[in-house]
Amino acid sequence: MIEKIVVPDIGENVVSGKVVAVHVRTGDGVAVDDTLIELETDKAVVEIPSTAAGRVTEVLAAEGDELKVGDAIAAVDTAAQKTGEAGRELASGQEEIRGAPAEEEAPAEEIPGPEKKIDTAEPKAAPAQADEGRDLIPAAAEKVPAEQKPAAPVPASPAIRRLARELGADIQAVRGTGPGGRITEADVKTHVRIRLEGGRTAAAGMPVGAGEPPLPDFSRWGSVETVELETVRRLTAASTAVSWRTIPHVTQFDKADITALEDFLKQNAGEVARAGGKLTLTPVLTRICAQALVKFPRFNASLDANHGRLILKHYVHIGIAVDTPRGLLVPVVRNADAKRITELAVEIADLAERARNKKVTAAEIAGGCFTISNQGGIGGVGFTPIVFWPQVAILGISRAATEPVAVEGQFQPRRILPLSLSYDHRVIDGADAARFLRWVCACLEQPMALLL
Amino acid sequence: MADRKTSLAIIGGGPGGYAAAFLAADLGLEATLVDPAVNPGGACLYRGCIPSKALLHVARLIGEARAAWEWGVHFDKPKIEIDQLRGWKDKVVSQLTGGLGRLVKERKITHLQGTAVFEDARTLKVTDVQGGERLLGFDQAIIATGSEPVLLPGFDGAAEHIWTSRQALELTEIPKRLLVIGGGYIGLELGTVYAALGAGVSVAEMTPHLLPGVDRELVRFLRKGIDPLFEQILLQTTATEPKVQKNGVKVSLKNEAGEASSALFDKILVAVGRRPKAGSLGLEKAEVQVNENGFIAVDEKRRTSAPGIFAVGDVAGQPMLAHKASHEARIAVEVIAGKNVVYEPAAIPAVVFTDPEVAWAGITEAEAKERGLAYKVSRYPWSASGRSATLGRSDGLTKLVVETDSERILGAGIVGPGAGELIAEAVVAIEMAATATDLGLCIHPHPTLSETLKEAAEIFHGTATHIHRPKRK
Numbered sequence: 001m002i003e004k005i006v007v008p009d010i011g012e013n014v015v016s017g018k019v020v021a022v023h024v025r026t027g028d029g030v031a032v033d034d035t036l037i038e039l040e041t042d043k044a045v046v047e048i049p050s051t052a053a054g055r056v057t058e059v060l061a062a063e064g065d066e067l068k069v070g071d072a073i074a075a076v077d078t079a080a081q082k083t084g085e086a087g088r089e090l091a092s093g094q095e096e097i098r099g100a101p102a103e104e105e106a107p108a109e110e111i112p113g114p115e116k117k118i119d120t121a122e123p124k125a126a127p128a129q130a131d132e133g134r135d136l137i138p139a140a141a142e143k144v145p146a147e148q149k150p151a152a153p154v155p156a157s158p159a160i161r162r163l164a165r166e167l168g169a170d171i172q173a174v175r176g177t178g179p180g181g182r183i184t185e186a187d188v189k190t191h192v193r194i195r196l197e198g199g200r201t202a203a204a205g206m207p208v209g210a211g212e213p214p215l216p217d218f219s220r221w222g223s224v225e226t227v228e229l230e231t232v233r234r235l236t237a238a239s240t241a242v243s244w245r246t247i248p249h250v251t252q253f254d255k256a257d258i259t260a261l262e263d264f265l266k267q268n269a270g271e272v273a274r275a276g277g278k279l280t281l282t283p284v285l286t287r288i289c290a291q292a293l294v295k296f297p298r299f300n301a302s303l304d305a306n307h308g309r310l311i312l313k314h315y316v317h318i319g320i321a322v323d324t325p326r327g328l329l330v331p332v333v334r335n336a337d338a339k340r341i342t343e344l345a346v347e348i349a350d351l352a353e354r355a356r357n358k359k360v361t362a363a364e365i366a367g368g369c370f371t372i373s374n375q376g377g378i379g380g381v382g383f384t385p386i387v388f389w390p391q392v393a394i395l396g397i398s399r400a401a402t403e404p405v406a407v408e409g410q411f412q413p414r415r416i417l418p419l420s421l422s423y424d425h426r427v428i429d430g431a432d433a434a435r436f437l438r439w440v441c442a443c444l445e446q447p448m449a450l451l452l
Numbered sequence: 453m454a455d456r457k458t459s460l461a462i463i464g465g466g467p468g469g470y471a472a473a474f475l476a477a478d479l480g481l482e483a484t485l486v487d488p489a490v491n492p493g494g495a496c497l498y499r500g501c502i503p504s505k506a507l508l509h510v511a512r513l514i515g516e517a518r519a520a521w522e523w524g525v526h527f528d529k530p531k532i533e534i535d536q537l538r539g540w541k542d543k544v545v546s547q548l549t550g551g552l553g554r555l556v557k558e559r560k561i562t563h564l565q566g567t568a569v570f571e572d573a574r575t576l577k578v579t580d581v582q583g584g585e586r587l588l589g590f591d592q593a594i595i596a597t598g599s600e601p602v603l604l605p606g607f608d609g610a611a612e613h614i615w616t617s618r619q620a621l622e623l624t625e626i627p628k629r630l631l632v633i634g635g636g637y638i639g640l641e642l643g644t645v646y647a648a649l650g651a652g653v654s655v656a657e658m659t660p661h662l663l664p665g666v667d668r669e670l671v672r673f674l675r676k677g678i679d680p681l682f683e684q685i686l687l688q689t690t691a692t693e694p695k696v697q698k699n700g701v702k703v704s705l706k707n708e709a710g711e712a713s714s715a716l717f718d719k720i721l722v723a724v725g726r727r728p729k730a731g732s733l734g735l736e737k738a739e740v741q742v743n744e745n746g747f748i749a750v751d752e753k754r755r756t757s758a759p760g761i762f763a764v765g766d767v768a769g770q771p772m773l774a775h776k777a778s779h780e781a782r783i784a785v786e787v788i789a790g791k792n793v794v795y796e797p798a799a800i801p802a803v804v805f806t807d808p809e810v811a812w813a814g815i816t817e818a819e820a821k822e823r824g825l826a827y828k829v830s831r832y833p834w835s836a837s838g839r840s841a842t843l844g845r846s847d848g849l850t851k852l853v854v855e856t857d858s859e860r861i862l863g864a865g866i867v868g869p870g871a872g873e874l875i876a877e878a879v880v881a882i883e884m885a886a887t888a889t890d891l892g893l894c895i896h897p898h899p900t901l902s903e904t905l906k907e908a909a910e911i912f913h914g915t916a917t918h919i920h921r922p923k924r925k
Binding site: 020021023033035049152153154155156157158161162165166176178179180181182183214219220222223226 | 668669672751752755757758759792793794796798799815821823825829855858859860862882883884885887889890924
């Protein structure tokens, strides 16, 4: 519904005023009480707030206009939600993203964008006929180019910032207990003490590099350049560190003969393409692994180490690792055990595309039980993926190759796919893992095994 | 082969260079300062901050004397003894630079009076004021060579009628008609001086606003105060084709519609910006990289691309302000002394010394919006300030940018007499991560203009004493 916001009765016998500032543009999201315009009356400059929340569809006031009480200022579509930028929505869900670097089987390999350089010598305008006022604008705490400025400076006085630095603490990661989140000396010391005592923090809050000794000054040996970590990278670093620290990893390797499967994929690619998906190994593996998780419930669980118990899941959501320009994202396919391969192919193609275009939501990244990471598109013969805590297993796929296999005394060229299953040895033993992976390979080789 | 050796060579003796030299000495480091003037000071002391502020003080005095007529104090129009005024201004400069020279001696810093260029990554060639050359080897160096006024192409022909800030501050004469090209802080400040001393001053600014980039609201208040001082303020106007005539210099003034008109002036002050002096230092020989805007590229510790060589001040980047240079210089010296510190100011204040003054620090309202922060602006108009009424001035505003959830003070903007002094408190508040509550609970003396900061903080909560601005639900 479109609501028109008008100049209200400001009181003090004010009938009109001149618009001296307009704070919104068409398309902006506004909340109730957000300032729309500033009106200069005889007495003062008054801010006129919005009385509706939604999206501004029309701005009816311009700087310099004379408006009377009751004149329209803007039109707001109250049905439209005020959305934050997609990037920020995504950021809140990033907490659960972890896992070994991997790529979709699809050939399009995005090269991650160059990470931003810290360039502190950042003049604002070219000298000739330059505007001096602009030259005067202090680049407050500017260590990164404008597009990547931190939201606000860290709430710590200069002396506290120095203290943190001296103690090797990352001030951005310290929790402030003072008013407005202010960081006190005690907060810095607490933060450092917890690190030294090896205390646990939620993966999301874990700073990158907690507990590491301070770096040497590399510029002593040559020139260096410092680059700020992007959000996805920062989160991946934090979560892989937690997984590695928490989970005793073992990786089980196996191979599957997918000669017949590749023929099947070729024959049915067209039908799946018409449905809007890409028929590759990934959706097939997703379906097989979904079944495997039902057959081997311990692989579809999380360990509650603090209470010494296992949480078994009665749902099967599988994360598919996608390499995007921003880094590794793992969107989740829900209820993969209930979906046919064609459906999975369509859904996975859509998730991967949206992950690469920053259009996947936080909800779509959360809640996976198991992860598949397919590097087949790039190459390699095997790798040791990192389990995506709090999951307990992850399946890595490498490139299929034509290998000689003994079939009834003769060597035949067969298409062999390498698989690498990493697992949490606190929950899963070697024999379980070998059985799980063998079963997956058996299904790849003879899909009827799925129905036995 | 070096004739001399030093641990730390500092090139340039302005606010960056001398601050570096003094701290180095205080921390026990041996340092050599290279600067062509007899005493340190750089552009700031000799032909910038100091002489301009001395003259602006006089300009304000003249303005106040005139305003006093309303208060029953009737001064005659002042007669300006320009030689005496110039003499006083020069005395202020020599007093301060002389003081710096004494500090150099007290701290036992070696001062080589000359200019330096790089021979290689560890050697400078110093040419003294008599032309003699010698080599200075160094372990580490700080480049603090500052900046110089940008010149407009096509204006060299009218040279004797063209001023930069340097000539304007020499105060050789008060022209009848002065054109100031550039409506930034330098143009407005010097224009204010000459207008107060009796010149007819016109300002031509290329962009649609005076002080481009500065908070619009603050500039609006400023214009109320300075518009009457100038004969004309021409926005979106460029000045070209100066032609020297018998009776002055004719200039073509073109507006945004492309219409040109010509006007005659006695002197033209070109104040279109400053650019870093990184060009003739032989930086390639030391492998010090310069970025595409001409500044020396530095990291958060003020290190350049060449190990052991630092750069601070105007030559190292924006903002080109003396206090930023001094701060950077001290950080660089601490890094050299082995401390684990970086340049990380939460706020750098900026002041325009017109009357009324304009000052700001921290995140501006426009920046807060651009960064998508949840913020509120609290405005305290000086019409509600007791002190400003006693000064006969109500043309002021104090505004705070406050983060909504945490209530932290993110930025401040002040316009009014004395804004330059008042902004310092805001810088402390921002650096200390003070909240609006903190600021409101600090007792500020009455009646002073500093109370405007306290009450602006109280406006955030809707409980400011001297103005009724209830918080909107």
